[in-house]
Amino acid sequence: MQAQTKKATLNPALRKFWTSPARNRVLHGGRASSKSWDAAGFAVFLTNTYKIRFLCARQFQNKIAESVYSLLKVQIERFGLQHRFDIQRDKIINVATGSEFLFYGLWRSIDEIKSMEGIDVCWIEEAHNLTEEQWEILNPTLRKSGSQFWIIFNPRLSTDFVYRRFVTNPPPKTVVRQINYVENPFLSDTMLEIIESAKAEDYDSYEHVYLGVPRDDDDDSIIKRSWIMAAIDAHKVLGFAPRGVKRVGFDVADSGADKCANVYAHGSVVEWADEWKAGEDELLKSCKRTYNVAKEREAAVTYDSIGVGASVGAKFAEINEARRNEGETFLVRYSKFNAGGAVYEPDRNYQPGIKNSDMFSNIKAQAWWLVADRFRNTFNAVRNGETYSDDQLISISSETPYLERLIDELSTPKRDYDQNGRVKVESKKDLAKPNREGGPVPSPNLADAFVMCFPPDAGSLDVWTKLAQ
Structure with a gap:
């Protein structure tokens, strides 16, 4: 036929x-x-x-x-x-x-x-x-x-x-x-x-x-789908406003079918997302696209610095220098996010009796778990009436582009463990395996950009010093 x-x-x-x-x-x-x-x-x-x-x-x-x-x-x-x-x-x-x-x-x-x-x-x-x-x-x-x-x-x-x-x-x-x-x-x-x-x-x-056979549950997911659904417009439900740092997460396409992605958050509220196809030879073009988004929203950028993304900082520096020579006074601040890098504040307790260095395999795992904590808090606040400060919550505006795909991507990666028993995020390589439980899935570009809006080191003076350079 x-x-x-x-x-x-x-x-x-x-x-x-x-x-x-x-x-x-x-x-x-x-x-x-x-x-x-x-x-x-x-x-x-x-x-x-x-x-x-x-x-x-x-x-x-x-x-x-x-x-x-x-x-x-x-x-x-x-x-x-x-x-x-x-x-x-x-x-x-x-x-x-x-x-x-x-x-x-x-x-x-x-x-x-x-x-x-x-x-x-x-x-x-x-x-x-x-x-x-x-x-x-x-x-x-x-x-x-x-x-x-x-x-x-x-x-x-x-x-x-x-x-x-x-x-x-x-x-x-x-x-x-x-x-x-x-x-x-x-x-x-x-x-x-x-x-x-x-x-x-x-x-x-x-x-x-x-064949439309439903999956049994999402217990192995780092962020449960029900938590994400409770966070849609949670700032309106719980009565907190977007306030604090304005940040754009920038996930850089590696190769092949991978895509670049931006997600914008103002404080605890995610308000916008974008995704586009770009080759390695188009990195400057993608950086300019992200730079303009950050400029328009007066936001800082956190970018994926692994692989192709290693050159993003240099590209942003070039753009800032060109703008400075043109007499522009607003320059975009930026910082890198090395997913495989060391855990932030390793000796600080994540939970009573459990240090960050004993809990997380790398800073990517730490970032995902901290975002998951925000989603769980939001679910408990919306559904059970529990009380949290707004910096412990998270909200996604219902007007965010690519919202349904963002929900899917955030709820897909499962928890994994390194050889020392510390948690880590299911890798893009494992997500794409044909024999993956639940089936292979594309790279979660939007979700990674989303998590980069909430890096573990977001409040450190050292980071803001680097951003200002």
């Missing part, structure tokens, strides 16, 4: 799923299974036949391109219905039936959604991040007779709320359907070859990615 044979039609395997009476339609499974494609096709069919108001939602949506807008647009074109739909900048309207598609991010707009009237279908795409609190708001919001939820996702953890609520123990009037690539009649030979290769290399990873 070749991709070009795909026609504007629905997957016949899902016909019963879409037509059975239900309040909740739950469609889950692995990648390449046509879940979202089929949902978009059926949604276009319904809105072209009846007057229906669709609310298309996902957890984080900072721009329309992150929604199912493009998928619906493609299906409208494939059905040849462009003349019946008015595709606007932020909504889609059927001019013949009066149907409309609205697009919202749950995290930022849940209160606005709560006051909406006349919604017939709430389609929650990539619903694995749906929280129990959000469901308690959404469920009674759809009060129109015959209204429905479409809950579509690739399972992550068996402990996630959406999996427990709608798959393990589904409520009444719920139709649950698992579908995987083996039921997708439109899959290309190339994609089938990719899947078979993944199956041969690591069956457990293949089961999770392509």
Whole structure:
């Protein structure tokens, strides 16, 4: 089967799923299974036949391109219905039936959604991040007779709320359907070859990615996903403001498919992120890009100084010198972060009776654990009402670009140990191994840049002296 044979039609395997009476339609499974494609096709069919108001939602949506807008647009074109739909900048309207598609991010707009009237279908795409609190708001919001939820996702953890609520123990009037690539009649030979290769290399990873088998837990992760979710907009929930050092973390691409990344934090609040492809011969270009970000935000830079990044300090010095000669008064301060370097304040206790030098293998491990401590404190403050000062907490603005990927990357690396029993962070090399438990993952560039916003030596006078040079 070749991709070009795909026609504007629905997957016949899902016909019963879409037509059975239900309040909740739950469609889950692995990648390449046509879940979202089929949902978009059926949604276009319904809105072209009846007057229906669709609310298309996902957890984080900072721009329309992150929604199912493009998928619906493609299906409208494939059905040849462009003349019946008015595709606007932020909504889609059927001019013949009066149907409309609205697009919202749950995290930022849940209160606005709560006051909406006349919604017939709430389609929650990539619903694995749906929280129990959000469901308690959404469920009674759809009060129109015959209204429905479409809950579509690739399972992550068996402990996630959406999996427990709608798959393990589904409520009444719920139709649950698992579908995987083996039921997708439109899959290309190339994609089938990719899947078979993944199956041969690591069956457990293949089961999770392509058969939608959820992972049991994230107990081995340094930073638990639930902690990160509790930290989204935690500064608003807990009432603390961004204040303190402004810093940009700069993770430098090594080679191949690796990417550069920036993350910006003001005090305990992360507000922005960026990622881009750049080769080793483009280091100066990447440094200028990061420099301009720091200049715009009046921030210092902490950069990865291993490998290609070893030359970053020299590049920043060149840029500062050129600006000084041009009469500029604001020069960007910078410091290096050597992930394999010595632990900061080795003789100081990390916990009672445990020195930093006995706990951590290197400064990267120390940085990750200190960030994890902040996330755990934030979780306990948000969920359990515990009290901490703002420099013991952490918050991620819901407006941060690449937010969902940042959440994934922060919750992926697992704890490891050196030969002396000290903790360390799972290496990029180990993360990429085909036989890695949980499957191979790309380099966590955004997560590394994030952690560099909170280096263990952030408050030392020595560091600020170096930054000022």
